[in-house]
Amino acid sequence: MPCQPHCPAPADATARGAYAYAELGAEPASDRAELAGEVALAIAYNGLSQAVMMTSPEDIEDFIRGFSLSAGLVESIDDIYDIRLNRFAEAVSAEVQISSRAFWALKQQRRRQAGTSGCGLCGVEALEQALPELRPLEPAPLPPAAHLLGLRQRIDQVQKLARRSGALHAALHVDGAGQVVLCREDIGRHNALDKLIGALKRQRRDCRDGFAVVTSRCSLELIHKAVRAGIATLVSLSAPTALTVEWARRHRLNLIHLPHHNAPRVYSPAPAPH
Numbered sequence: 001m002p003c004q005p006h007c008p009a010p011a012d013a014t015a016r017g018a019y020a021y022a023e024l025g026a027e028p029a030s031d032r033a034e035l036a037g038e039v040a041l042a043i044a045y046n047g048l049s050q051a052v053m054m055t056s057p058e059d060i061e062d063f064i065r066g067f068s069l070s071a072g073l074v075e076s077i078d079d080i081y082d083i084r085l086n087r088f089a090e091a092v093s094a095e096v097q098i099s100s101r102a103f104w105a106l107k108q109q110r111r112r113q114a115g116t117s118g119c120g121l122c123g124v125e126a127l128e129q130a131l132p133e134l135r136p137l138e139p140a141p142l143p144p145a146a147h148l149l150g151l152r153q154r155i156d157q158v159q160k161l162a163r164r165s166g167a168l169h170a171a172l173h174v175d176g177a178g179q180v181v182l183c184r185e186d187i188g189r190h191n192a193l194d195k196l197i198g199a200l201k202r203q204r205r206d207c208r209d210g211f212a213v214v215t216s217r218c219s220l221e222l223i224h225k226a227v228r229a230g231i232a233t234l235v236s237l238s239a240p241t242a243l244t245v246e247w248a249r250r251h252r253l254n255l256i257h258l259p260h261h262n263a264p265r266v267y268s269p270a271p272a273p274h
Contacts, residue, residue, distance in 0.1 A: 036167040038187055040091040045073070046103045047095070048110075056168065056186040057092070058161065060085060063191055064094055065198030070225035072132070073109075074102045077201040132224060136251045139269070140232035143211050147178035148256070148264045152237065155215060158183045171196035174235075175210040189216030190225070197229045208232040211254070218257075220244050227251045240267060 023029045037057045043050050043064060050073070055063060061083050068074045079102040086093040098106070155172060158180050162168040171192040173182040182205075184195035193214055200207055211233035214222055218236035223244055226234045233254035240248070240257060248255035248268035255268035 034165045036161070036165040036187055041094060042091065043067070043094045043096060045096050045098050045106055048103075048107070050106070053188075053191075055188060055191050056161075058186075059184055059195045059199070060092060060094070062184060062195045062198035062202065063186070064096060065201055066194030066196065066225075066229070067191075067198070068096070068098075069201065070194055070197055070228050072228060073106055074098055130220075134224065134227050134251055137227060137230065137232060137253055138208075139252050140208055140254060142254055142256070142266060143174075143233055144178070145264065147174060147210075148235070148258060151213065151235070151258060152260070154180055155183075155213065155237075159185060159215075161185045168192075169214070169216040171215075172213040173200060173205065173210060174213060175205075178210075181205075181210075189214065189219075190221055192216070193222055193225050197225065197231075200229070211235050211256075213237070213258075218244055218255075220247060223247045223251070223253060223255075227253055235264075 018032045018034045020030060020032050023031075038054055039057045040052060041055045041060065041063075042052045051067075064083055065077060065080060068080060069077065074080060079099045080096065081099065082097040084095045086095075151174075155170065156163070158172070159168070159170045162170065162185060168185040168187060169189040169192040170183055170185045172180055172184075173196060175181045182196060182199050182203075184192055184199060186192040186195060193212070196212060207230040212226060212231045213235045215237050216222075217238045218234070218240040220241070220243055222234070222236075224247075231253070233256065234248070235256045235258055237258055239259075240255060245255060245267045247253075249270055253268060254266070257265045257267060259265065
């Protein structure tokens, strides 16, 4: 089932992001090109402002669900009761209603952060956020190698927004049959994975079935998000860092790098010594 961007097409070319440009060269020329959209998104939980970030304007509700889960602001998709969006010219305001339990935990988290900000421990607090305690996953089998064949080409086919404008990362879900069933795109690599997580949870898909793919650099934050979401296998088109591999192994996340011209490389679980 191919992925479908959820973005209504505006009426005129300028609204779609088509901008005139002039080419520098011996022969003067001009044309129009479609550019990626970008908005400021402000998120409030039960009336309490939490975050402001830049994101692509598509699939914002999926992003909010995924961000809420992957940032540890809620424990379950069922803690999110309602999402209301107010759209402006260059911004979106999101009012998110969450359960009393989740809101109490969120306020406690903010209170702890505020309490340490002036006592010399803010660096420790920042380190705890960068290197959080995460529950390891249950081990899962690796996907068949056949499911990775031609994956880069299949990604190009379903990444519809990037084909038109460029400048977008993608996160995708390949199901247990090897089919790309979800694709989410964003200017931010973290945002793209959050959108995918939100879509997976909203559709009640099994995150242990198949695998997730990220087209961007595979940083430690993406490992955090995958583990919190319960994703069993993460495939990256870019080589992981050493720390990323260590954390994937520690938390039993299958981590696979898909090089351009070589066979897929399984970094986690660690290969058996020869």
